[in-house]
Amino acid sequence: MCADSEFEFGSLGGVFGEHGVEIATRESQECAGCDCAYCDVRQFVGDEIGFTEEFPLSEECESEICSVNAFAEDFDLSLSDDEELVSVFTFADEFVSEGDGFWSESVCHSGDDGSGSVRSVRATADPLWVRVLLIGSALTVTVVLILVPLVYVFVQAFSAGVGEWWSQLTADPDTRHSIFLTFSVVPAAVLANTVFGIAAAWTLTRFQFRGRLLLLTLLDLPFAVSPVVAGLCILLIYGAQGWLSPLLKSAGIQVVFAWPGLVLATTFVTLPFVARELIPLMESLGADEELAAVSLGAGPWQLFWRVTLPNIRWGLLFGVIQCHARAIGEFGAVKVVSVLTLMALATLAAAWGLEHWALRRVEQVDQVEQGG
Amino acid sequence: MSIRICGVSRRFGAFQALSGVDLQVPSGSLTALLGPSGSGKTTLLRIIAGLESADSGRVLFDDRDVTDLAARERGVGFVFQHYVLFRHMTVAENIAFGLRVRKAPAFEVTSRVQELLHLVRLEGLGQRLPAELSGGQRQRVALARALAVRPQMLLLDEPFGALDARVRQELRGWLRRLHQEMHVTTVFVTHDQEEAFEMADQVVVMNQGRIEQTGSPQEVFDHPATSFVMDFLGNVNVFHGRVTAGRLEAGPLNMEYSGYTRDEPRNATAYVRPHELELDRQPGQGLLQATVLQLTPAGSLVRIRLLAEGYGVELNVDMVRERAEQLQLCCGERVSVRPKTARIFMPEPEYVI
Numbered sequence: 001m002c003a004d005s006e007f008e009f010g011s012l013g014g015v016f017g018e019h020g021v022e023i024a025t026r027e028s029q030e031c032a033g034c035d036c037a038y039c040d041v042r043q044f045v046g047d048e049i050g051f052t053e054e055f056p057l058s059e060e061c062e063s064e065i066c067s068v069n070a071f072a073e074d075f076d077l078s079l080s081d082d083e084e085l086v087s088v089f090t091f092a093d094e095f096v097s098e099g100d101g102f103w104s105e106s107v108c109h110s111g112d113d114g115s116g117s118v119r120s121v122r123a124t125a126d127p128l129w130v131r132v133l134l135i136g137s138a139l140t141v142t143v144v145l146i147l148v149p150l151v152y153v154f155v156q157a158f159s160a161g162v163g164e165w166w167s168q169l170t171a172d173p174d175t176r177h178s179i180f181l182t183f184s185v186v187p188a189a190v191l192a193n194t195v196f197g198i199a200a201a202w203t204l205t206r207f208q209f210r211g212r213l214l215l216l217t218l219l220d221l222p223f224a225v226s227p228v229v230a231g232l233c234i235l236l237i238y239g240a241q242g243w244l245s246p247l248l249k250s251a252g253i254q255v256v257f258a259w260p261g262l263v264l265a266t267t268f269v270t271l272p273f274v275a276r277e278l279i280p281l282m283e284s285l286g287a288d289e290e291l292a293a294v295s296l297g298a299g300p301w302q303l304f305w306r307v308t309l310p311n312i313r314w315g316l317l318f319g320v321i322q323c324h325a326r327a328i329g330e331f332g333a334v335k336v337v338s339v340l341t342l343m344a345l346a347t348l349a350a351a352w353g354l355e356h357w358a359l360r361r362v363e364q365v366d367q368v369e370q371g372g
Numbered sequence: 373m374s375i376r377i378c379g380v381s382r383r384f385g386a387f388q389a390l391s392g393v394d395l396q397v398p399s400g401s402l403t404a405l406l407g408p409s410g411s412g413k414t415t416l417l418r419i420i421a422g423l424e425s426a427d428s429g430r431v432l433f434d435d436r437d438v439t440d441l442a443a444r445e446r447g448v449g450f451v452f453q454h455y456v457l458f459r460h461m462t463v464a465e466n467i468a469f470g471l472r473v474r475k476a477p478a479f480e481v482t483s484r485v486q487e488l489l490h491l492v493r494l495e496g497l498g499q500r501l502p503a504e505l506s507g508g509q510r511q512r513v514a515l516a517r518a519l520a521v522r523p524q525m526l527l528l529d530e531p532f533g534a535l536d537a538r539v540r541q542e543l544r545g546w547l548r549r550l551h552q553e554m555h556v557t558t559v560f561v562t563h564d565q566e567e568a569f570e571m572a573d574q575v576v577v578m579n580q581g582r583i584e585q586t587g588s589p590q591e592v593f594d595h596p597a598t599s600f601v602m603d604f605l606g607n608v609n610v611f612h613g614r615v616t617a618g619r620l621e622a623g624p625l626n627m628e629y630s631g632y633t634r635d636e637p638r639n640a641t642a643y644v645r646p647h648e649l650e651l652d653r654q655p656g657q658g659l660l661q662a663t664v665l666q667l668t669p670a671g672s673l674v675r676i677r678l679l680a681e682g683y684g685v686e687l688n689v690d691m692v693r694e695r696a697e698q699l700q701l702c703c704g705e706r707v708s709v710r711p712k713t714a715r716i717f718m719p720e721p722e723y724v725i
Contacts (some may be wrong), residue, residue: 288454288456289456289459291423291443291452292450292452292456292517293423293459293469294443294444295423295443295444295449295450296425296444296469296470296473296517297445297473297521297607298473299444299468299473302473306458306469306472307458310460310461311460
């Protein structure tokens with residue numbers, strides 16, 4: 001047997017995800033149960049860790065040799081002619097973390113001598129430079145583009161001390177007003193888009209109709225249109241000289257330069273988020289559960305609240321969060337319909353100033369004439 | 373509750389799923405809609421349930437016209453091929469769904485759910501989610517869910533199609549017994565003739581959006597109305613040929629046929645089931661000669677494949693075991709074949725104007 005040939009055994013090991021492999025050179029096949037290094041490894045694997053169960057890899061046949069061969073093929077273990085894959089096993093949970101260590105240790109043990117044909121097999125490892133390059137570039141981009149500006153914002157905000165920051169936040173009427181606008185406009189826009197998104201997703205996935213594809217395409221338009229242009233369009237439609245101004249004026253509603261305008265602009269820009277999240281989800285779910293509910297007597301509302309909504313709830317939540325984030329961050333369109341308020345005020349002020357100046361000139365002229 | 377279908381048609385784009393179907397399902401019967409895929413059987417079932425609308429025609433339940441009635445008002449239990457359980461609800465909640473949407477009182481819901489769990493033999497699994505059940509169990513939950521609201525009819529769309537053979541066999545017997553206990557009018561769709569024959573009182577054979585034949589399993593099998601039914605129901609030997617003046621000449625098959633006595637020849641197809649062919653060692657007058665290609669024992673039968681050399685036609689013969697042992701056939705031997713009976717169908721002649 002192999003009592004005196006401790007280092008003639010090629011005991012090879014590898015770790016593949018949660019699986020370990022054991023490879024032996026052919027002459028070591030007859031060795032079983034002695035106390036050589038190779039048997040030690042087997043013994044250790046069997047007794048100490050207790051995960052000798054074979055991993056069933058081949059569906060046709062569950063015999064050991066099939067699963068071992070299938071494994072060798074799946075993981076592209078290139079074995080030389082005098083090598084043979086002995087077994088494949090799944091690591092017990094507590095072992096996975098230490099798996100690499102165990103194997104490299106055992107491999108090193110027999111490899112130290114140099115006489116064993118020892119090879120460490122790792123199927124999942126890319127070359128080091130690839131890993132360094134990819135991880136490095138991802139980190140660099142994240143730090144430069146996101147982390148640094150974010151940290152800088154906080155540094156600047158607190159540069160004059162927390163007290164100063166707080167007083168700026170609470171004392172300045174402009175700041176207070178901006179915060180109030182954010183907290184009033186965003187929920188309104190998000191609510192509008194949630195309702196619209198669910199309705200649009202339902203329409204587009206549950207009905208077949210003419211113009212369905214067109215609607216699907218139009219839904220993405222807000223992604224393509226510049227927010228400033230969107231704001232301008234709202235201005236042109238609802239503004240003082242806009243198409244709808246006579247109607248709005250007679251109803252006494254001011255849209256542009258007011259809260260409704262801000263909601264409109266924000267809603268437009270964040271329109272696709274909820275619908276876009278729900279459409280693929282509802283398409284993959286299919287209408288079968290809804291049909292089942294209908295056949296059981298559910299009305300439209302019961303159908304929605306009891307069947308559809310529970311199925312789409314996570315997708316909906318994600319869509320709402322995205323929509324919310326975009327709504328808070330939106331600036332372009334909102335700027336056009338709101339910041340112009342200042343310009344309008346300036347124009348008004350200028351007009352008033354001119355009038356005042358002209359009036360005074362007229363008075364002066366009158367006085368001169370009277371005096372003359 | 374009986375069902376009457378009058379001239380129902382349905383078209384999906386260019387595909388005519390149903391064309392002018394008339395059907396009568398007696399109250400309390402167990403009816404199978406049998407046909408190949410694309411024959412319109414599922415569409416017909418969905419139209420009965422109200423899950424699909426008909427382009428034309430009427431659907432009547434007990435003389436009450438329900439054509440324009442919404443699915444939820446029809447009081448029909450529907451079981452889908454792929455179970456379609458509500459995946460976010462437990463088994464008990466699934467079964468209770470129909471009662472809850474009808475605002476049934478809580479105590480009634482609980483007792484009815486227990487009753488149904490017992491009926492479908494899933495006691496103790498009420499708190500499981502559908503994903504934690506096997507296919508057969510899910511289908512039983514789907515059935516319990518449909519039965520919970522005491523529907524006046526039960527419609528099943530390929531109920532056992534997605535299950536493996538043993539579970540399917542078991543559920544068939546179970547559903548059959550369930551039907552005998554409850555006497556709910558039941559219609560189920562299947563493409564498996566064995567399933568249809570084993571379970572149904574009435575078999576409706578469908579093809580290309582039309583009903584080919586309606587009748588008891590025995591009737592349909594023994595007296596197929598059309599060549600399609602003959603062909604669809606089990607193995608059959610097909611001989612294409614013609615009839616003239618009371619005789620059929622169809623390749624190797626040459627026999628008397630009293631159904632057509634005119635002199636002008638007409639195309640005809642003869643169908644002979646494998647068990648209707650008899651083999652013998654002695655060559656006889658007018659008998660067909662063939663060579664044994666293959667013998668396959670299959671349970672109580674022996675399936676024999678023959679080649680009629682003169683015509684290059686392969687024949688399938690089923691023979692009881694005793695007879696086969698008596699004959700002691702082996703491959704390559706020559707035998708004479710005698711058809712006990714044959715069914716002959718003549719396609720409508722194509723008139724050229």
